[in-house]
Amino acid sequence: MFGGTFGGNIMNEEGPSFILAGNAPYENRGCEAIVRGTVKILREHFKGPRFICISRFSSDEQFNRQQTGERDEAITHLQTRGRMSREQALRNFWRPYTWSYVHKRYFRPEMLKYLEYQKMIPHLDDAAAVLSVGGDNYSLDYGVPTLFTDLDDIAIEKRRPIVLWGASVGPFDKIPEYEGYMARHLREVTGIFARESVTIDYLRGIGVVENVYPVSDPAFMMDPEKPAGIEDEISIEEDSIGINLSPLMANYVTGGDLDRWTELAASIVAGVAARTGMRVYMIPHVTVPDSNDYEFMSRAVARIRDGREKITLVPPRYSAAETKWIIGKMAVFAGARTHATVAALSSGVPTLSFAYSIKARGINRDLFGKDDNCLGPDMLAPETITEKISSMLSQRSQIQSYLRSTIPSVQEGAMRAGKYLRNILDD
Known part of the structure; x- marks a missing residue:
């Protein structure tokens, strides 16, 4: 073949x-x-x-x-x-690549993939x-x-x-x-x-x-990797909650209204901190320019009026393996980014997935036989999330034991x- x-x-x-x-x-x-x-x-x-x-x-x-x-x-x-937008072409019209791209785009589109x-x-x-x-x-x-x-x-x-x-x-x-x-x-x-x-x-x-x-x-x-010198930067407390929220979720939760999603995210985080009494670590997993968890969560935390002293925003400088190490220290983790939840699950951490596509539901269904630990966009109310996290904390030992027995397979x-x-x- x-x-x-x-x-x-x-x-x-x-x-x-x-x-x-x-x-x-x-x-x-x-x-x-x-x-x-x-x-x-x-x-x-x-x-x-x-x-x-x-x-x-x-x-x-x-x-x-x-x-x-x-x-x-x-x-x-x-x-x-990648495919070049009209705005990108106009902004880079002087580059030889742009002229080659435009020619192929309009006269030889079948050749465009070879340029990409x-x-x-x-x-x-x-x-x-x-x-x-x-x-x-x-x-x-x-x-x-x-x-x-x-x-x-x-x-x-x-x-x-x-x-x-x-x-x-x-x-x-x-x-x-x-x-x-x-x-x-x-x-x-x-x-x-x-x-x-x-x-x-x-x-x-x-x-x-x-x-x-x-x-x-x-x-x-x-494999997780402990960040060198992390003790000098942030203290990771035992029995804490890890949360990852992304700006991308605005497309699914609030119809693309990022400001409304930011306000809702602030209410979610504040509610979890108040209900559990535990420190909450906001953990970024994607920090690319057009979809930056750290910047989004910074804006959300800034809107929290009471209890902000119990919330720690993790800096965006850690690698994937280092971030997994941090996530692995949490008592419970709740995340929007699929691979943030994979980091948690593979570390044996009880995990709540904010699911907007088949991937999160599929991974949870294969792992647990059900997707009870997934919340769809229409379920992301502060009360629902705080109740779910509280429930997972009460079942923490059982979930951890199940993950220890299941993750090897x-x-x-x-x-x-x-x-x-x-x-x-x-x-």
């Missing part, structure tokens, strides 16, 4: 090269957690693997920070180019496989996922295995014609390594079955992805 070249690539002296494409920057700690977990999985199944991470960055400065700050010598970072992934293409011939990472890219949550179907098409055209790695997929039923296209497209990729059963059920419903493999999210495999599911991939490449 793939030209019979993978045995040589996998067993060469340098070790196989894997392209990890489709991620956002490490400032989205979920994206970093996916990379760290994936690297750990593949090192278990392949000897001396190397990794080309091609991700989306909002600026060259952001890319350079990640590239120079990378601590794993086996990882090389590259920058992809031009820095990846030279590495394809040596790649054992392309892994489309990012978790929930193949959905309508962030618009039509053309950037990622383009990635698949390039890999297919170049006869490279393309795997949707640890993915939640769909639903696409809001656009029936597009759902039909995606069903055909998804049947053409090498593998869909689905991280939760809701995705598997959805794919089965649109006729995508043969290339679907059940796994767990690779972020379950990321979830991590086995994450590790199984490496076995599936190895079997595909050896076939």
